[in-house]
Amino acid sequence: MCRACFNPLVLKSDFIEGGSRHLFGRSGVSATRRSFMAYSVAAAGAAAVVSDARAALLGEAGADVIFKGGKIIPVPGAAAQKALAIKDGRILALGSESAIDGLKSKSTRVVDLGGRVLMPGFVDPHNHTVLAALIFELLNDVGYAKFPTRGKLLNELRAIVARTPPGQWVACSNFDNLLQGGDLSREELDGISTSHPIFVWYTNGHDACVNSAALKAANIPENIGMLPGGGHFGRDEKGRLNGLVYEESALLKFALLAFPKITPQLATKAVGDYLRSVAALGNTAVHEPGTLRSEWIAPFAKYSGRAACRTSASLAYEDLKGIDPYRSLGVGAKATQLPNSLFSLYGIKIIGDGSNQTETGAQTSPYLDTDSKGSANYDAAQMRKMVAEIKAAGLPVLIHCNGDHTIDISLDAIEAAYGGSTANGVNRIEHSTMARPDQIERMKKLNVQPSFLMNHVRLYGAAYRDLIFGPERAAFTDPAGACVKAGLPFSLHTDSPCSPPGPLALVSTAVTRRCDIDGSTIGPDQAVTLDQALRAVTIDAASQIGLGDRIGSLEKGKEADLVILEADPYKTKPEKLSDIKVSETWVAGERKYGG
Template sequence: MNEEFKIFYNGTILTMDEKEKVEAVAVRGDQIIRAGSLEACEEMVSGKVVEKIDLEGRCLMPGFIDPHAHLMMLGMCHTWIDLSYPKVKSIDDIVAELSKFKDTMKDGGMIRGFGFDQRTLAEKRYPTADDLDRVTTEYPVQIMHVSGHSNVVNHLFLEQLEIDEHTDDPEGGVIGRDENGVPNGQLYDSANDFFAKKAGVVIGNNGPNIHMPDTPDNLLTLVEVGQDQCLAAGVTTINDPQVTKQELDTFESSREKGQLKMRIVMSFLSTYLDKLIDLGFRSGFGDEQLSIGSIKFYADGSLNSGTAYLSSGYSDSKRTQGYLYHEPEEFKEMFVKAHKQGFQTITHAQGDGAIQVVIDSAREAQKQKPRNDVRHRIEHCGLPSKDQIDDLAELDIWPVPQPQHVFQFGEGVVRAVGEHGNNYSPYGWFKEKNIPIVLSSDAPVAPPNPILAVYAAVTRETLKGNVIGAEHRISLTEALKGYTIEAAKSIHKEGIIGSISEGKLADFVVLEKDPYEVKIDELKEINVCETWISGERVYAKQNRKERAVSR
């Protein structure tokens, strides 16, 4: 066992535990051995060589846990051209940003961008292949919607993907077409599988394909880039909610090379359900750094892209209600199979129509095989009906929303669906029924920025400073716990992480200021100074005073 000893002191220490605040924390190796007074911590390590970490008045908290973040996709999109709002406000802006890179292209190259949102564009529509042909007709061009649920390509790339007017829409997806039925460059949800059919991971109607083909070395770089962003934000553990063989191989390779620092709980895509069952896997396989957490299902598309399955429909889309990835009975069969095997399930479901499919499936699964404390989850759970909240409570289903989505996209959702859009991510309803409050990012849809997520959850403000659904605000304590101990519970890891408690792993974030001691408007400006995993500092914004003394 690593016998290195550390004491953290001289700052605010928020435990997210029953003690709430302590004066100091003592660590042996990778484990917390005492959280209490400085005197008690010093007594605990009496006679040892101790490294004392002076917090200098700053704030120590448990490392943030993001239960829904796509690590490699985060790295991938960070290497693509930024098309996010407010940098990009029109289709002309998109063309201009992409065109900056046209002259750098070489044979075999392509131009890729990420982050556009049709609802924030001046034209209030999706770009088309005709628009992207203005960038170049000599090289493939691809832009990914901020939701990850759709892409637009130029005509050259459509030809390379072998998509034409004779190509049928796949189950769980749509190929955009013009008035004559000719593909217009838009690919929605499972239609993204076309990118992987020649080389890559094909997932069928089990989700939007975000697994772009690449070399092993480049894939390792994506892990490194994504991890760097998480560590700089104080995130020490993530649940990657869409793992295929590509992610598993890359995560394992990264760890073997000593590059993987953070903890990753993997949710395998439902594509692999039968294979995992044949091999005897269930939730919980793995170790403290890399483990199998759950099976990921997709019920519907995205609220942002207008493909989530809503009973109310959309006012800004021809697809009035969105669509389902699976017919309800097919989904139920898959869900029950995973439940019986011993898996926790996490299901992407945004619209009330899709959420109902999950509720019906969970009820049937418990009927066929009752299980305690499964914590089946609904990812996003964007616009449930009020009646469905009772079902979530009854079935102990954990919703995992993203407050930053309200911050970034809330106003567009309200415009698209009407007043009910104010109930986007309805934390207030969850609180009424004692449903757990969990926060996450869905990075790269939103950046891995727990501090901004906490601010968004507490204020319900949007990017433009307006308030959406004030009745769904939560307290600062609920928000901070939602990104620490409650997030740990959502991945069944509360026994080892999520709070500063004796016996747990020494995963910490050091904040510039105590969140409780700043004005609410200043909350989102708090900087992350340091990030620690297993008692080792893995990120530092600036040098800190440290000294070793003998006790």
């Protein structure tokens, strides 16, 4: 059974020097009410479009930085402004250039936008930061984004082998069997090398393929059977092991040999590199749902100020008690802000089912040309119990639901525990991939919000239509248009490493509903406007992680998280939005990328 967005295999203690508890080392960060209150931000006011006289009054203190000479978008859909001032990491004012110039002091730094566009920084509300960082650090990325054809993939494997000494492992990740020519095989990898053990991990996180040298190195006999925990091995038509490896207990036979040990130094480097890479795509905040453990909170918070992005996380349901040491900082509707850091906590994650690509998402109708409906990870009674415990803890819930059956039992559980209340925060349905029209209406009634992995449409739209669901069901995949009609806020996310990071690609797909694989349009009536799509990666995404009062829009008093783009999204063809170059990102008034 597919138990997660992506199998968190590399986060197991077996791979971490000193055990998983010490992934980021030890930290003396303490959680006190006083330090939290000193760090917390006052409630943001309305955008300050100031007059010349008002600017003169404010100018006594002076701005730290003034941006002018371009287009400034306070929030998608709002009138553009000409200039913006920040002080002490927060938005001081927006207005005309002459008005904002009144806030300039001798020490003010002036940034000439030179015609560029400045807008709220992008927020990815579902991005497995630590997991993605370690996978990209430890393993060679052979995914579709870099190697879209089978030939290019195999050439890259040959190149990796050529620079690896014989006998050493070649470990790769991110292979996509749906997009890169079908399953790999033992025979195909033997053609790459017989002197290097090869391990290629699939992007779904639950499958891999190995060559004969890897089978030998891991002491896997031809007559091996099912392993505890469901691990098993594929076989060809003659009954011989074909190199395919399924589920964690089988994957571990190879991964423990192929992956290097993770030290705190390696983990910190990996996260830093990864966050720089997502900042380069315009992200100023990323939220990690369910894969950051409570024992990492203090050291991660201590590190966060040096990171290129603001970071946030939800603990997994199994780690619910891990929030207790931080309750004095406040929990519930607003994110729990760790003092003196750029890190916060929001909500508790439940993994309700698997993946539609592997046909393990739980549906009410069978997958195309099968009798299988997939299966939920929990029955209705178990889901109600878990959600009730999260409600009793004073927290919102985030439930991973790819299939519509899982959405049904999740909404039942939320209604039983919360009714329509948002006193504990916004409850979320993660992915909501196959949400039905009646479920969108029910979410609206219960004040539950969906977050869509719009790369499902971009990368798998054709496969959903032709292989997995059929045209009618595929057309309602990730139904953002239905949310707009219902007046239901939604966000867009990447679920990295399950799909490539990049908010502008999500925005482009939400507007066009274009599948990049064959250029087809999937469910054009579910397309949304550019304003609506941009809100889904700014203010609406920030609100879904309990930070809507602090980031997501450029308003007086809010923290100065912003992105500078080299082209105007409103003057760019929708299908070209992902080509817009990110010039700079700023977090809490500090430039983190570019310049």
